[in-house]
Amino acid sequence: MTQVSISVKAVTRKYGTHPALDAISFDVKKGELFGFIGPDGAGKTTLFRILTTLLLPDEGEATVEGLDVVKDYKKIRRIIGYMPGKFSLYMDLTVEENLKFYATIFGTTIEENYHLIKAIYSQIEPFRKRKAGQLSGGMKQKLALSCALIHKPVLLFLDEPTTGVDAVSRMEFWDMLKRLKEGGITILVSTPYMDEASLCDRVALIQDGKILQLSTPQQVVDHFPYELYNVSSGDIYNLLADLRNYPGMMSCYAFGQAAHISFIKETFRETHLRDFLKEKEHNQLTIEPINPNIEDCFMELMNR
Amino acid sequence: MKRFWGFVIKEFYHIFRDFRTLLILFGMPAVQLLLFGYVITNEIKDARIAIYDQSKDEVTRRISEKILSSGYFLLDKNLQSIQEIEPVFKKGKVKLVVVYEPKFAEKLQKTGVANVQIISDASDPNTANILVNYAQGIINNYLVSINIGQVTMQIIPEIRMQYNPELKGVFMFVPGIMAMLLMLISALMTSLSITREKELGTMELLLVSPLRPIQIIIGKVLPYVLLAFADACIILLMGKFVFGVPIQGNVILLLAESLLFITMALSLGILISSITSSQQVAMTLSLVALMLPTILLSGFIFPIENMPVVLQWLCQAMPPKYFITIIKAIMLKGNSFIFIWKETLILIGFTTLFILISVKKFNIRLA
Structure with missing residues (x-):
């Protein structure tokens, strides 16, 4: 006991x-x-x-x-x-x-x-x-x-x-x-x-x-309700501003030299985001799915 | 008990490692005493005077000699005309001018009356007053000495300045400085050392520790009791051997009363620290609330009897007043305890009051 x-x-x-x-x-x-x-x-x-x-x-x-x-x-x-x-x-x-x-x-x-x-x-x-x-x-x-x-x-x-x-x-x-x-x-x-x-x-x-x-800590991470992606480009400052205007985005934060962006599960289309960002003249784009860490969870909780 | 002593030892480390604290503790008493003893003095020595002797006979010469050999006066200039008096004052050096009328001795012989004028620079009224009195005294003495054997009626007051025959200012300053410094060191230093722990955040751990509030308070105070007591001894010794202030009464009684006053001041310091949370505030409060009243309202410099009635009442609430009365009584008059039990009791009362309030106010928590 x-x-x-x-x-x-x-x-x-x-x-x-x-x-x-x-x-x-x-x-x-x-x-x-x-x-x-x-x-x-x-x-x-x-x-x-x-x-x-x-x-x-x-x-x-x-x-x-x-x-x-x-x-x-x-x-x-x-x-x-x-x-x-x-x-x-x-x-x-x-x-x-x-x-x-x-x-x-x-x-x-x-x-x-x-x-x-x-x-x-x-x-x-x-x-x-x-x-x-x-x-x-x-x-x-x-x-x-x-x-x-x-x-x-x-x-x-x-x-x-x-x-x-x-x-x-x-x-x-x-x-x-x-x-x-x-x-x-x-x-x-x-x-x-x-x-x-x-x-x-x-x-x-x-x-x-x-x-x-x-x-x-594991449960905190498991409870993260969205899909999370790590996005980086040559121009991190404008990247954040542009990502925040991307339709369907739930949240977006700077994380080191990249941005963490979350979407409701099963709604994310990578090619669509790529085209969206290319239109805004971003190059050297990398987009990859990641597991949320505690900070992502905390940011999400704070915004609820 | 071991806890308590560990705490006291820590306090000593703080004190002996801080140069500024040491300077205040041991430098200040010496400097203050020397300052008050030597610099701020209302005794007259070697005051510059000028003499305008229009008669230049035996009598005026003798009087002038008496004046100049008294030790109080130094001849700056012999004046030749009445016009010189004003400029000589304006220069500022000469404080007093003695003017004899023409045919001084002759008139004195024939009519029994001769005029001597004493002009004084009263831009400093106290000094002027004292100088005039001295000069007058010397002239009167001379008059008495030449009248011996003649049948004129005379009343000669024989003056004796009891307890301070030479009217030395230092006799007044030593008790005053003792009260002032003990107050400052005890109250200021303890209130600072307690508020410092609050500021540094170490008070948090002290409170969480099994130390009881009373142990923290006494542990804080004890080192300063010893140091302030050492200060009291330094002041007394310096007073005796540097300035010749006697200790007529019982030394043990004097030290015991000092210890009582120190305890009173320390409990006041604790009280201050229990109602403040920063060193800055504690310091301001100690200086403004303690120093000024100690200097101004305790009878140290200004006689209480001459104050407006309201201020006189206020003076009754000033602990240093009673302490100064006590040490003057013991040191100068050699009084025994019977004469000062009332003041002692009042000091004990103050101490108990302050300790009670501060133990009550001492927070076992942070807020």
Whole structure:
């Protein structure tokens, strides 16, 4: 039987009259790597703060490991690890001092739980005498994660941990999360990067305080209702404008150096599109069917 | 408890790694004290004067000698005519002119009355007043000395300036500066250090940690208690050995009262930080709401008795006022606790009030 780690029921939180979270409900299972995907301002940080007991919900209830986020906030604070969006590091303390400080205030020592953070911390340990302010973004992230893990939390909240971190460090970071998950920790992570969604067990696509879809990354992709084509030409700028005028098109977005265009299933005729674009003086045309990725799905959901 | 000490140690790291904090903590007391002690002084020393002696006899020469040997005055010029007085003032250097009437000694002998005019540059009224008083005093003294043995009725007031016989300004400034600096360091520094954690986002993790609010507050405050206390000692030592301000009363009592005042200021700092969320606001609030009243309304520079009644009431709400009263009483008068228990009690009251409000206001959450 899978147990529930986090349960959120109809939680609403308003800033003024604007709802940052609008009656959100979801469950996270124990040991799950759960991703919140959404643009800036979608309500991810607000949700994390409510779950880490830093904010009170205006309406609804939420429990973390069976503990109420309002009433049992003290107990929750002992069992969770939290890595806020702004890395909570003291820039004038060294790497080692930061880690030691967080170990101390959570009532443990580095030695006691070293095995938990070894894989991550060993990468920055050569710089342990360096001030945190002089670390690169990737190293700060690793240190912040080490600090969040040092007291052996059963549940880890990571609020946009990969924002402002280079691509290589991001991949490394997700590898670390996978390893932590194998160790049995439940992980809740938020990110604005859609490509990271496929690395989660389940994802919730969130926008304007509402969950648009909640399922496994595969299911998200499977639910994409249209046929999707990748179109590129020598003139990407005009290509987008022209494609958007193509009759029968459902949606069209720039994607790298190409455009992704979707059609209702079985309605697409490639020769027709080719002729249409040639008329508009596009050359070097390639048109190929592709499988949608999470970002395509998210774009589609947002436009519904 | 280990958690708490870990927190305190972290605070010390912050303080000792920030050059600016150290400068404010230890540079400022010394600089302020030296500034107030040496530069801003209302004592008169070596004021330039000019003398227009129309008589040039034994008596006028003696009086002039007395004036010039007093240490307060330096002769700038002997004037030759009445027309020279105006230009000599206009040049600005000479602050006082003494004019003896012709045949001064003769008149004094014959009629018992001779006129000496003292003209002073009153564009600075305070200085002018003091100078005139000094000069008058010296002339009166001379008169008394030549009258000895003669049967004229005299009442001679014997003046003694109790507790500060030389009327040194520094006696007034040391307690004032102590109040001002302890207030500034304690309140400003703590409010800054707490709001800094809010700004950096580290407060989020501190709140999520099992540290209790009271532990966070005391952990923040404790290092500053020690440092501000060190400052108090520096000020007292400098006052004693550089400026010769005595400590007549019990040193332990004095230090204990300082500690009380520091605690009061720190709790005020916590209060400020609990109602602000940025360092900028906390700093402005500390400076405007604390510094100015400490300087202006505490009796440090301007006597409270001379203020309008409304301001006098306001002064009663200024904690530094009581502290200044306390240290003046202990340092200069050598009073014991019996004389200052009322002020002490008021300071304790302020402290408790501020701590209660700030613990209540300290948010266990972000909003």
